Amino acid sequence: MTTDLRTYLAHVELPNPVLTASGCGGTGRELAHFSDVHRLGAFVTRSITMAPRAGRPTPRMAETPSGLLNAVGLQGPGVEAFLERELPWLAERGARTVVSIGGGTVTEYTALARRLAGAEGITAVEINLSCPNVEDRGRVFARDGSAAAEVVASVRAATPYEVPVIAKLSPDVADIVAVARACVDGGADALAMINNPVGMSIDVDTMRPALAAGTGGLSGPAVRPLAVRCVWQVHAALPGVPIVGMGGVATGRDALELVLAGACAVAVGTALFHDPYACPRVLRELEELLQARGFDRLADAVGLAHRPAGAQPRTRSDLEESSL
Amino acid sequence: MAGSPVQVTGTVLTTRRVDAYHALTVVAPGIADRFRPGHFVTVAVGGRDSSMLTRRAFAVHDVKPDYGGTVELVFGVRGAGTAWLADRKARDTLDLVGPLGRPFPLPRDPCTCVLVGDEHGSAALFALGDALQQRGCRVDFVLGAQSADRVFGALRARRMGETTTLTTEDGSLGMRGTVTDVLPGVIADARADAVYACGPMATLRGVTAVAAQFGIPVQVAVEESMACGIGVCMTCVVPVIGDDGVTRMVRACTEGPVFRGERVRFDDVGTIPFDALGAPGGRHA
Numbered sequence: 017m018t019t020d021l022r023t024y025l026a027h028v029e030l031p032n033p034v035l036t037a038s039g040c041g042g043t044g045r046e047l048a049h050f051s052d053v054h055r056l057g058a059f060v061t062r063s064i065t066m067a068p069r070a071g072r073p074t075p076r077m078a079e080t081p082s083g084l085l086n087a088v089g090l091q092g093p094g095v096e097a098f099l100e101r102e103l104p105w106l107a108e109r110g111a112r113t114v115v116s117i118g119g120g121t122v123t124e125y126t127a128l129a130r131r132l133a134g135a136e137g138i139t140a141v142e143i144n145l146s147c148p149n150v151e152d153r154g155r156v157f158a159r160d161g162s163a164a165a166e167v168v169a170s171v172r173a174a175t176p177y178e179v180p181v182i183a184k185l186s187p188d189v190a191d192i193v194a195v196a197r198a199c200v201d202g203g204a205d206a207l208a209m210i211n212n213p214v215g216m217s218i219d220v221d222t223m224r225p226a227l228a229a230g231t232g233g234l235s236g237p238a239v240r241p242l243a244v245r246c247v248w249q250v251h252a253a254l255p256g257v258p259i260v261g262m263g264g265v266a267t268g269r270d271a272l273e274l275v276l277a278g279a280c281a282v283a284v285g286t287a288l289f290h291d292p293y294a295c296p297r298v299l300r301e302l303e304e305l306l307q308a309r310g311f312d313r314l315a316d317a318v319g320l321a322h323r324p325a326g327a328q329p330r331t332r333s334d335l336e337e338s339s340l
Numbered sequence: 341m342a343g344s345p346v347q348v349t350g351t352v353l354t355t356r357r358v359d360a361y362h363a364l365t366v367v368a369p370g371i372a373d374r375f376r377p378g379h380f381v382t383v384a385v386g387g388r389d390s391s392m393l394t395r396r397a398f399a400v401h402d403v404k405p406d407y408g409g410t411v412e413l414v415f416g417v418r419g420a421g422t423a424w425l426a427d428r429k430a431r432d433t434l435d436l437v438g439p440l441g442r443p444f445p446l447p448r449d450p451c452t453c454v455l456v457g458d459e460h461g462s463a464a465l466f467a468l469g470d471a472l473q474q475r476g477c478r479v480d481f482v483l484g485a486q487s488a489d490r491v492f493g494a495l496r497a498r499r500m501g502e503t504t505t506l507t508t509e510d511g512s513l514g515m516r517g518t519v520t521d522v523l524p525g526v527i528a529d530a531r532a533d534a535v536y537a538c539g540p541m542a543t544l545r546g547v548t549a550v551a552a553q554f555g556i557p558v559q560v561a562v563e564e565s566m567a568c569g570i571g572v573c574m575t576c577v578v579p580v581i582g583d584d585g586v587t588r589m590v591r592a593c594t595e596g597p598v599f600r601g602e603r604v605r606f607d608d609v610g611t612i613p614f615d616a617l618g619a620p621g622g623r624h625a
Contacts (some may be wrong), residue, residue, distance in 0.1 A: 042572035046594065049344040049570070062574075068618030070589045073611045077567045077575035082391040084567060088574045091589060094618070228610065236393050289568035290384060290393055292437060293347060 019306045020313040021299070023057065023280045025140055025258050026180035026205035030057040030112060030281065033314055034271065034299040037262045037285030038062055038116040038142060038184070039088065043102045044109075050292040054110035057281060057299075061102070063118030063144040066128055068094040078217045078226035082264075083238030084286050085215050087229035090118050090147070095131050107137030114182065116142040117171070120150035125167050129174035141175055142182040143167060143204075146211045158186035158211065161198030172203030180205035182260060185250075187213050187242050196250045196257070206258040207250060208283070210243045236286040240264030244277045251278020251319050266294065268301020275302075275314070276321040345440050345570065346370040352432045353410055359489040361460050362426045363401065364434075365412045371438040372409030375400060377446075377468035378561060378598045381411060381438030382569035385421035394567040395437065396421045397593070399464035399538065411438070414463035414492060440569050441597045444468050444536060444559055450476035451533035454526055455501070456519050456547050457483045458539030462492040464561060465538060469500050478502050480530045482523055484543075488513035503530065520546030527554050534558070537601070541609055548601030558601035564592040564609075579605040579613050587616040 021032040032055075036047070039062040044053045053059050071091030078085045092098070098115075106113045115138050119125040125143065132138060145158035145167060157163045164183065172181050183199035185192060187210040196207055212233025217226040225231075243263025251259060261279025265271050266287040274282050282302075287294040302314075311317050350368035357363075371381060382395035402412040417423050428434065447453070453472050455465045462483045469479045481497035484507035491513055497504040505522050506514025515522055520543065527535070527550065535558040537547040544560040551558035566576040571594035580590045581603045589612065590596070605613060612619050 039574075040572060042570075042574075046571040050347065070612045070616045070618040070620070071574065071577070074575070074577060074609070075565060076577070077394070077565065077573065079392060079394050079567075082393065084393050086567075086573070086575060091574050091577065091618070237391075286393060289573050290395060291347070291435075292568075292570055292572075 019303050019311055020315075021303060023314055025182065025260070025281060028139060028180055032057045032299055033275070033281040034295050034302070035114065035260060035281055035283040036060050036288065036295060037283035038144060040285040040288045044106050044111060047288070047292060048109070051296050052109070053106060056111065056295055058112040058114045058139055059106060060114040060142060060283060061098070061116050062092055063090050063116040063147070064095050064098045064128065065090055065092055065118050066095055066124055068092065068097070073228040075226065075228055078232070080215070080217055080234065081238065083215070083234050083236040084289070085217050085227060085232035085234055086212070087227045087232035089229065095128055099131070099135055103135060103137055112139040113137055114140045114142050116144050116184070118144040118147045120147060122151070122167050122170050126170040126174050129171040133174060133176055138179055140180045140182055140206075141171065142184055142208055143171055144184050144211070146184070146186045156186060158184075158195060159189055161195045164195055165198040165202030168199045168202035168204045182206040182208050184208040184211050185246070186211045187246050192246050193249050193253045196254060200254060200257055206260065208260040208262065209246045209250065210239065210263045213239060213242060235264070237264040237266060237270075240270060240273070244273055247274055247277040247279050248321070252322060255319065265298060266290070268298050268303075268305050271298050271302045272305050272317070275317050276319070278319040278322065280315070280318045345438055346374070347435070347437045350411075350434045350436045352428050352430055352434060353407060354430060355428060358414065358492065361414050361416050361492055363412055363414045364425065364428060365410050366434055366436065367407050367409065368411050368436050368438070369409035371436060372403045372405070372411055375403045375411065375439045375467075376443035377471050378441065378443035378464065379439035380441050380569070380597065381413065381436050382440065382566075383413070383425065384435035385424045392421050395569055396425065397440075397566050397569050399461070399561065400439065400467065401463035402467060414460050416460055437569060441593060442595065444561070444598050446471055446475060447477065447534060452478040452480070452530050454480045454482060454523070454530060454532045454535045456523060456535060456537040456539070456543075457481070457492070458519055458543040459485045459490055460492045461539030461543070461561070461563070462497070465536065466493060466496055466500065468536060473500070478530070480526055480532065481505065482507070482519050482526050484508065484519035486510065518546070519543060520550055523547060523550045524553070527551075527556070532556060537561070539563070541606060544601065544604070545606035548604070548606065551601060559598055560601045560604065561597045562592050562599060562604065563597075566593050569593045579608045579611075579616055581605065587613055589616055
């Protein structure tokens, strides 16, 4: 018996729920050395910007316990080069492409959405709401529900009806449910969470920040509990909204945790740096876990942890691994 | 990139200390077959449940066909990851990805090449030396380090090279000074046609400046910290001038690690040069 792994991002069907996380899969070419990009549920691009960007200075990366701090600064060749070279390559290989877009103003997001609107081979558009907002003195759109909703609404209006718009949320907010609700009200067809929370590391030998940019985005298993919490809270409040869960997914177990919290798709990010085969492996492990638990369909597991606590037998917790 | 990189579980065959460094021979057939001088590999450290997420990148010192293909890595202990690697014993398994990066370009016709290595950067030069000699090139070595125990491969260089010049900053072996101090003399004596160099950025910068004085080409393998080694994380970028004269922030792991020395803007490493493509407030194509 096989488990039906199909999942839906709004009305778009994906053959399986494992995606790459934005900014972690390169252009797709790099991962294609190891496994086929069309076998992914979808390939999520790094955030595409209007103009080419050189990013931040090096060092851009610092390893932290079970985590990674990065400050790449959206390095990329800009939307024209993306449309000319990267998107056709992905389309040729049959990859479903979710294009992540980043900008500093609402106008810039809208212009990007318009530029992408005519392009072939875009499965969905993901709005990276964590770019510093030029219009609002460097604050981040994702920190403010109404600012985020404004971006979502304008991108939604500029994007063809059949292409879902996914709003990517930051966990660095007081009330993620409020931001999520604002984005859905603004027209988001799905939500992606979480983007990197901001962290910092200081090199005690040089007595300077470890990253050239000072602060950076924290990713990896260290942020998984944060991701599970965000997905849980938003799914509880907005049960009908598809959620792409991400944050420290390295194994099928991690993916299942996010699915049980309410995610209908899962993105693998930092794990790709460690293991270029992470996506197919996570998918295989997730399928095995679902089969072992008697699920015929992935959809039946989505948000299952929200069911009321009944007279279920208590099972092992990590603390009970000890012999006490 | 020559051939696709692969991920393999390698078995440690031997481990040994070489002065201040550790050398690890790993059975890794898929990597050994595809290897060309200049390639590197990345190794997962700390075991399956490790909290160390990033792979560590190492230049390949040697590849041998015995035991189905082995690769040898040489490294110094710099942190928790390399300390873990130094503790590996024979028959332990290691998760390797490789061969990665762009290898050293080799001259079409026989010529004279000076190979410059600083610290354990020298490890990458011997496979290159072999390949050059097979093409009939004359090879001269310049190896240096802080102190005698940190000069790697002096003996092998003496056997292989037409001449071998050693330098240490504390004068405990060879000439007192750095590789760049003696390089002009070596280039002049050997009438060298090309220079190859591995080591820290500061050394590569000095070597490039010397080669420029003589007007000969120089290929450098840069060291930049990487999280993935396969080109997806974008953390190992260096400012490099392209064929079109435009500076781009390129990845040391996939576009490099070997670059033509004069193309690398060593003075601007660690910054985004104002005239780089996509620099803040700079040129937009």
